[in-house]
Amino acid sequence: FGSSIFWNSDIHCTAGAMAPTLADDLLFRCLSWLSLPSFSACSAASKQWGFEASAVFAHLLCWRAGRSLSKAIDLPILGQPGTRMVARSCGHVAACIGSHRGFVVLLADPACEVGPAVRSFMLRVAEPPQSSRAPGVNAESCSVVLEEQCTRHWPYSVVSGNFPGGLVGHAAQGSMAFFPDVSPCECRASDMVQSIQGKYMNILQCGGQQFLLRGWNWQDEPVYADVLSLHDGGWLRLNIADLRDQISQLLQLPNGSIDVPTCSAVSSTEHHFVFHIQTMSGGKVAGAVRLPSAHGGPKSLRDAKLTSAEVSFVRRWPPEHSISLLGSAHEHPVGDALMLHGDWCCESGLRLCILHSSSGDVDCVRLLPPPAAGSARRRFEEYGLGALDVCLEPGIVCGCGVALMQLPPPSVVLWDLASGLVLAEYDPQPSNPCGRPRALGVGGALSADLCHVEHVEFFAGGRWRTGQISAALGVEDQLHDDVCQIVCADGVVVIVSRSSVRRAFHVEAHDVSRALHAEADDASFETQIAISPERVVLVGQFHKHRPDGLLHVIEFGR
Numbered sequence: 001f002g003s004s005i006f007w008n009s010d011i012h013c014t015a016g017a018m019a020p021t022l023a024d025d026l027l028f029r030c031l032s033w034l035s036l037p038s039f040s041a042c043s044a045a046s047k048q049w050g051f052e053a054s055a056v057f058a059h060l061l062c063w064r065a066g067r068s069l070s071k072a073i074d075l076p077i078l079g080q081p082g083t084r085m086v087a088r089s090c091g092h093v094a095a096c097i098g099s100h101r102g103f104v105v106l107l108a109d110p111a112c113e114v115g116p117a118v119r120s121f122m123l124r125v126a127e128p129p130q131s132s133r134a135p136g137v138n139a140e141s142c143s144v145v146l147e148e149q150c151t152r153h154w155p156y157s158v159v160s161g162n163f164p165g166g167l168v169g170h171a172a173q174g175s176m177a178f179f180p181d182v183s184p185c186e187c188r189a190s191d192m193v194q195s196i197q198g199k200y201m202n203i204l205q206c207g208g209q210q211f212l213l214r215g216w217n218w219q220d221e222p223v224y225a226d227v228l229s230l231h232d233g234g235w236l237r238l239n240i241a242d243l244r245d246q247i248s249q250l251l252q253l254p255n256g257s258i259d260v261p262t263c264s265a266v267s268s269t270e271h272h273f274v275f276h277i278q279t280m281s282g283g284k285v286a287g288a289v290r291l292p293s294a295h296g297g298p299k300s301l302r303d304a305k306l307t308s309a310e311v312s313f314v315r316r317w318p319p320e321h322s323i324s325l326l327g328s329a330h331e332h333p334v335g336d337a338l339m340l341h342g343d344w345c346c347e348s349g350l351r352l353c354i355l356h357s358s359s360g361d362v363d364c365v366r367l368l369p370p371p372a373a374g375s376a377r378r379r380f381e382e383y384g385l386g387a388l389d390v391c392l393e394p395g396i397v398c399g400c401g402v403a404l405m406q407l408p409p410p411s412v413v414l415w416d417l418a419s420g421l422v423l424a425e426y427d428p429q430p431s432n433p434c435g436r437p438r439a440l441g442v443g444g445a446l447s448a449d450l451c452h453v454e455h456v457e458f459f460a461g462g463r464w465r466t467g468q469i470s471a472a473l474g475v476e477d478q479l480h481d482d483v484c485q486i487v488c489a490d491g492v493v494v495i496v497s498r499s500s501v502r503r504a505f506h507v508e509a510h511d512v513s514r515a516l517h518a519e520a521d522d523a524s525f526e527t528q529i530a531i532s533p534e535r536v537v538l539v540g541q542f543h544k545h546r547p548d549g550l551l552h553v554i555e556f557g558r
Helices: 020-031 036-045 047-056 241-250 375-383 512-517
Strands: 005-008 011-014 069-074 091-096 102-109 117-125 144-153 158-163 166-170 176-180 194-196 202-206 209-213 224-229 235-239 261-268 272-279 284-290 306-308 310-317 330-334 337-341 350-356 362-367 385-391 396-401 412-416 422-426 455-460 463-472 483-488 493-497 525-532 536-543 549-555
Touching: 020 047, 036 047, 069 144, 091 158, 091 166, 091 525, 091 536, 102 158, 102 166, 102 525, 102 536, 117 549, 176 202, 194 209, 202 261, 202 272, 241 272, 241 284, 241 310, 261 330, 330 385, 337 385, 350 385, 375 396, 396 525, 396 536, 412 536
Parallel strands: 235 306, 385 525
Antiparallel strands: 005 011, 069 549, 091 102, 102 117, 117 144, 158 166, 166 176, 176 194, 202 209, 209 224, 224 235, 261 272, 272 284, 284 310, 330 337, 337 350, 350 362, 385 396, 396 412, 412 422, 455 463, 463 483, 483 493, 525 536, 536 549
């Protein structure tokens, strides 16, 4: 610092005369402007610099300290083989901000005795005891409690998951209902059900509200939308034509021509409706309106007053900008921002952009590939990225692979959002590959004595199959339990392990060794991931067509 002069409120002193506490505070503030790649250089400068740098980056380094532990939790509902009242996903997971190390889990239950339902659970991960952090102390798993909080009923014919904010039920004649995940206090699962009538072009979740877009047109006409409060049922009517008009102006090129949109998408964040366009020139145009609160509004849409929505931003980015290079990107709301990302690239990783809907500012980063020695890189290269989530407060991106046969614990990678560096990786141990030890069948259960089971029904090759167990091969190794051979009704011979439930490998009877060690994705399950700032990650592997799945709790920094 030399002889620089520092000012702090009414304190005026030179660097040589500063008290140690003031000097440490100023050093901490200076280092806090740096990113994680600077940590090594700062730590090597001096002992004091190393101490302050460790304090500056403690919110990131704590995720990689110690080791990572996981725990598998089987879902308490298992749909019957004939059940097909689920679309996209049977469940939903979300971090519960107001609950320390807590998550909300929603699970569809179409066969409930009272009527079609959605069951809500609170999952809490206990803090590890201080003794488990000491060297030589063995703490092999997380302490997890899954508590059912409520059951919500609505006469849906199909229920859909894998949407931001909760599950959506659909009934006859176009009616639908939304099952929110988190209560307004954000400390427990919601117990509300909001039914919606009418035809809408898009229905989006915006925090504690539902945004219902009636239509979109580029003519000089109103663009109407409705806003529904999910917590008290209040309604609000909007005209967002101002957003349409300002976006249209940005589509006009300097030569007077129109940069024709090639694709467009509507999205939502906690407080905004976002409309973004990819243009013929390769550029990107986006805009957002801030939604007024419908809380306390009329309980009937007919009584709601029409108002206009304030445009928060409208911007255009050139073709060479990172957000433009994403093209038709995957999107996911993260608080009041929108996460946009491309597909996984084996060589370069993943391009990701965070679009802040209140200002239009964009944070761009490329997430680097994980180390080649771990399983995550191989699984990402072979099957792609299964799910991605961002926690903006500590600045961490969390990703995992797709669901694999037998639903083993997934590979999970944490990145620093500012630099794209890999912070930590959870690499499942091959000694415990099976996430689900139990098995079900029709006419009997796969048990230790496999010969007593005659008819079984299992999901393989994208559809349900029935067959007979023709032989118990009795093969055991460190990776699998007993193995049986099943002859299906269509003549296909399948090798199944006792712990594979209804998932099976398509192999010939003589190719038992490949069946035991093969690894394949399971297209009948989709993956969701949620991250808590308290160093806990929850991965949900949910069946796409029936209530079935598995939860994996992964705790970092133990």
